Amino acid sequence: MEVFEHLSLGFSVAFTMQNLLYAFIGCFLGTLIGVLPGVGPVATIAMLLPTTYALPPVAALIMLAGIYYGAAYGGSTTAILVNLPGETSSVVTVIDGYQMARKGRAGPALASAALGSFFAGCVGTLVLAAFAVPLTEVAFKFGPAEYFSLMVLGLLAAVVLASGSIIKAVGMIVLGLLLGLVGTDVNSGVARYSFDIPELTDGIGFIAIAMGVFGYGEIIANLGRADEKREVFDVKVQHLYPTKEDWKLITPAILRGTLLGSMLGILPGGGAVLSAFAAYTIEKKTKLKPGEVPFGQGNIRGVASPEAANNAGSQTAFIPLLTLGIPPNAVMALMVGAMTIHNIQPGPQVMTSNPDLFWGLIASMWIGNAMLVILNLPLIGLWIKLLTVPYRWLFPAIVLFCAIGVYTTNNNTWDIWIMGWFGILGYVFHKLAMEPAPLLLGLILGPMMEENLRRALLLSRGEWSVLVTRPISATMLALAVLLLIIMVLPSVKKGREEAFVED
Template identity: 75%
Template sequence: MDLIHNLGMGFSVAFTMQNLLYAFGGALLGTLIGVLPGLGPVATIAMLLPSVYALDATPALIMLAGIYYGAQYGGSTTAILINVPGESSSVVTAIDGYQMARQGRAGPALAAAGLGSFFAGCVGTIVIAAFAPPLTELAFKFGPAEYFSLMVLGLIGAVVLASGSLVKAISMIILGLLLGQINTDVISGTPRFSFDIPELTDGIDFVAIAMGVFGFGEIIANLGQPAEKREVFTRDVKGLWPTRQDFKDAAPSVLRGTALGSILGVLPGGGALLSSFASYTLEKKIVKRPSVPFGKGAIQGVAGPESANNAGAQTSFIPMLTLGIPPNAVMALMVGAMTIKGIQPGPQVMSSNPELFWGLIASMWVGNLMLIILNLPLIGIWIKLLTVPYRFLFPAIMVFCCIGLYTLNNNNFNVYMGAGFAVVGYIFYKLGCEPAPLLLGFILGPMMEENLRRALLLSRGDWSTFATRPLSAGLLLAAALLIVIVMLPSIKKKREEAFQED
């Protein structure tokens, strides 16, 4: 009964005209920055933090939250339409979503992403309201050793992401891990592999790699083909809405992605990102005979990861609201906004500021409803983009991406990096290498290293800490089993059969 009473109070706060306007403004702005590659929610919220001084705490946090989960929606749009992930968590969506767009099924892909995101967002909000304390306890059980083991499992699972040979998939992951080492040492604070280039001391920007390898690489590959084969999108648009079979295929994936994202979103270090990769791996394991093979336009490969990253985005609010511990950069900025307004983040927020706590949770449901109402009518407009001849479309994509790269740090360096990775992306295309595992290795590498070194510092250099902690040992055992299963001759043969048609 307390939960119903608290949610009633939350909705009464969320449905005031001021808060509805700020929720809509945040959701709209979030969608736009998700669609624009380069300008992510972290940069946008950082730029908007000064405006928090002029607002009350509740509308300020409602707006910032809307920007965050709105960006998860928007990031899938460019991933599906032009193979440029707007957000890091949309990398996996590009694998099958872009193939669906090329086959004239961009409408069903965008609708599956939107509806899956809406369902996952609503469930994530209910999970926050009902299960915040027990899920926070679960997050507490994860120390550095457990995080390291979880990421090892994630990287081994990523081998399943790549079509083609296992050797190429493992090579991509290792290359990603190596690129992730170009930064400043997390313990000693000394730059590594930066070759005295100041811009590299903070590491290579994810957006530069994603745009270069996915966006620019795809354009170069298309321009390398004869003119008659260059039109990458079919002019035969096969409907704006998913068919009954699409709904039947996507529904179980949405449920699985939502459940997985709700749990992984609580964990610090990019819950939405880990959720989307984990969901794609899970779908490939569970869906034995998809209507369309994975990597060739399977709707499960869009619906599952999109649901997972939105559920993860919602539940990442749990540690921030209940413990005052930000699980990612966006939540750290939200903690900053609360501090600006004189609110101490932590367990006392629920009791000392119940209207803020429950109003924010209720506004997430309202914001998700606004996002689906906003995004579904836009599907027809996005599809119109694909009818533009490719000779006009590719220069526009290039300009669009270069502006996004330039605005990352307001200098040319990231544009040059994007151009460099465009060449790398084209080489991958020629060699038949899938770039998604490279990006996962690049993102998880620094986090893995940090947790490995932290675990060893806490255990005074004792490596057995990874095996003696039950949760860590279980995750490493699961990773070892996955290696054994993938290497089994029968599994290897099935995997080759699944990817043999090009």
């Protein structure tokens, strides 16, 4: 009953005219920019974050959440129509979604992705509302040692769940941790690793790095592809909605994807991405019905299930952010930045000190998911027209928009240079098949880890044993060690590689 009282407060906040307007603007802008090839949710939120600075905190977070859903939906649209995944989790949507579009079934593919995402988003939000209160009560028992151990566990989980080479994922996390050390030391006030460059005394801007690696890096990578790989393949949307036979196939697939995504999305380090790959793997191993299209040739289950899993995972990814203050992925790391800008300290105290914001944001997730379906199904034709615009005309506008967004963060040109250099670095990462998301996690968690470790050592008078004598901290570290052992087991390595296979 307590949950319903909290949700009633949340809906009273979310249903104000101002918050409904910003939720709609967020969903529309997120889809509009997210539908462009090579611009995923991280780059979209990074680009649009400066537009929320002048807004009240609740409206700003509701708008950013709307941008998140919109950009994720836009990524699936690009994957289905142009054969280009807008984000990592859309990689599996490409496999069957694009084949459906080539066969003139772009409408049912997009509709099943939208409706599956809506159902999964609603269920994921319900899970978030149910787990928020008990997890917040647990979080109040966390001290500096527990938070440090939790972050160590989170970073190791990011390594396990990152697609590609484990060594590369570790390297990206370490690079992120090192970049997080640049700036002024919190305790001594001494500038470190700044190389006498005044702009580096405040550290390297998180938004500039995110926009450079994910925005500019992807733009450079897209410019390196042949034009025919970016063209829309004569898409004709004749029948928008799935047929009766389609519904019989996608209903159990959506339920499976939702259940999987709700569980895996809570995991730190990209559980939503893993859930999309895992959902597709499960569907491939489920027996085909008579007359059903084989996977890889336009099977509608290969679109509905991963999209449902991805969206459920995206919703439950808010659980560790809102209850523990720990971002489980790169998008949530940007949300931490947004909350900090609005003088909100992410963590368990948000629920007690600012319940309007906490429950208003959760309630707005249902509204945002409903808006996406209502807004996007009629606009499929518009997105197709947008995607027929040659990329050589689109990318200068994206580059300019990124530069303006970064400049308005601190009103200095240094951030634009940083973004440019990290854009080149992002392209290098792309060529080396190094996933940049662990770098952002290391960058955001690095300073928090250092601060909590030093605080724990100060309170224990320099005794490192505090990390293993406190029960919760010791449990987290034991789980981290277990993860390390599991990582090197041959059977687990093989299973991990199979989970992330694309075809």
